[in-house]
Amino acid sequence: MENQENQALDRDYKIYIPSTHQFVPVTKEVYYDYYRPIWRIRKQAQKYGQCMCPQSKLWRCDGCCLDCPYHAAGNMSSLDYEQELTGDVHEDPSANVEEMVTDKVALQQLLRRFEELSPGASRIIELRLEGLPDRDIADIVGIPRSTFRSRLDKVISQLREEFGDII
Numbered sequence: 001m002e003n004q005e006n007q008a009l010d011r012d013y014k015i016y017i018p019s020t021h022q023f024v025p026v027t028k029e030v031y032y033d034y035y036r037p038i039w040r041i042r043k044q045a046q047k048y049g050q051c052m053c054p055q056s057k058l059w060r061c062d063g064c065c066l067d068c069p070y071h072a073a074g075n076m077s078s079l080d081y082e083q084e085l086t087g088d089v090h091e092d093p094s095a096n097v098e099e100m101v102t103d104k105v106a107l108q109q110l111l112r113r114f115e116e117l118s119p120g121a122s123r124i125i126e127l128r129l130e131g132l133p134d135r136d137i138a139d140i141v142g143i144p145r146s147t148f149r150s151r152l153d154k155v156i157s158q159l160r161e162e163f164g165d166i167i
Contacts, residue, residue: 012025024098113159118151134149
């Protein structure tokens with residue numbers, strides 16, 4: 001039991017970047033956020049006989065089976081086969097993992113602060129992302145449009161002061 005605990009404490013989490021052929025050290029959360037969708041895609045492909053990747057090469061799996069040298073035809077008749085869609089997504093060679101992680105953390109802090117300043121902000125953000133105009137959002141939230149706009153402008157100006165160029 002102690003041996004397993006020691007191994008868990010000493011574990012280094014790394015993500016393999018195929019374009020640069022390098023491992024990048026990351027936190028446990030980032031590691032699992034990155035690899036869980038890849039593992040899901042690989043398991044689904046194995047289930048339908050489309051992934052023949054040997055155990056020794058699983059670390060190279062990026063979830064893009066159509067580009068993989070271990071891809072097999074398998075059973076293509078399944079309706080839930082989505083590899084054609086994910087095969088179109090390729091890694092940006094100029095992407096920097098550190099910048100992406102930093103941006104994600106900054107976005108989480110920004111959204112948390114937005115929720116503190118304006119209760120119900122997550123619902124407003126969802127409605128904005130759906131493309132609804134301010135008048136419809138104000139009706140859904142249950143306040144007049146002018147009140148909604150003034151509160152939103154006040155919160156945005158305060159966030160600009162705190163977060164600067166992120167907004």
